[in-house]
Amino acid sequence: MSTLPTGVVIGVAVLLLGISGCSSAPVNVAAEVAVGAPAAMPADHATRPALGTDRTVHPAESWSAPDSGAKVSHGSGIVEFVGSSSITAIAAHSDLAVRGTVTAVSYTHVDGQPYTLSDVKVSEVLAGDAKVGDLITIVQPGGYIPLRIELATGQIDRSRVDPSLTQAEIDASFNAYHWDGQRFPEVGDDSIYFLTELTKAKAKSVVASTSLTGTYFRGWSDAGQFRATERNGGEAFTRHVDPAEVVPGDPDTGATISVTRLREVAQQIQS
Structure with a gap:
């Protein structure tokens, strides 16, 4: 895993776009995170036994995905970015690179900005500093957020909401913010993640709150996550990347993807 000079600055930004029927002015959250040199690759990372530790973080105000009876309006967003989506560059800016399985998904907010929380084993x-069997919480921008919270925090003005809605209907309404073409995490997802550990200082810088201290931020949009899939006769990992990288599209979804294997990711981390 190559290192860049200490003090290299990663740019992180979130732009949540308006939702039809209850739109508001674009919401912007911007932060800069200075990340030091990453930890060295453990020589026996794939084989060492460990019981693991529960290091998950669950904010006081969080919720599950809305049930089938809730009214959900969908918007789109442009999420985290960094100058390069190459594995080597992303690894150089990461505190932790792990493979893990999602065991639970929930949602929270910071001043009306939605975030998705994935507990990952x-x-x-x-x-980086982790053990096989550890349970960690990964946070990423976007997700489901109750309309009542957006109204209470001023992210959506009441005048932009259907005046015929009762308070009970508002309480049962959610907005969903996500990058175009991407889905929210699901229990059972098996992925490789490149993560920034949110210490108290970094949490305040990245998400403008210390409520998510102890979580790990999945940056670089989907360029920082590789999802396991069966492809080309064996296990492989895919990620969605910038169309400018000109990668063949997924025949099932038409999405622009990059396909690689675990050993190839590990080699590029070390390069």
Whole structure:
């Protein structure tokens, strides 16, 4: 895993776009995070036994995905970004690179900005301070957020909401913010993640709150996550990347993807 000079600055930004029927002015959250040199790759990362530790973080105000009876309006967003989506560059800016399986998904907010929380059980450690079996919480921008919270925090003005809605109907309404073409995490997802540990200082810088201290931020949009899939006769990992990288589209979804294997990711982390 190559290192860049200490003090390299990663740019992180969130732009949540308006939703039809209850739109508001674009919401912007911007932060800069200075990340030091990443940890060295453990030589025995795939084989060392460990019981693991529960390191999950659950904010006081969080909720599950709305049930089938709730009214959900969908918007789109442009999420985290960094100058390069190459594995080597992303790894150089990461505190932790792990493979893990999602065990639970919930949602929270910071001043009306929605975030998705995935509890992930670590199955392999590619770089950084973690053990196989650890349970960690990964946070990423976007997700489901109750309309009542957006109204209460001023993210949506009441004048932009259907005046015929009762308070009970508002309480049962959610907005969903996500990057175009992407889905929210689901229990059972098996992925490789590149993560920034949110210490108290970094949490305040990245998400403008210390409420998510102890979580791990999944940056670089989907360029920082590789999802396991069966492809080309064996296990492989895919990620959605910038169309400018000109990667063949997924025949099932038409999405622009990059396909690689675990050993290839590990090699690029070390390069």
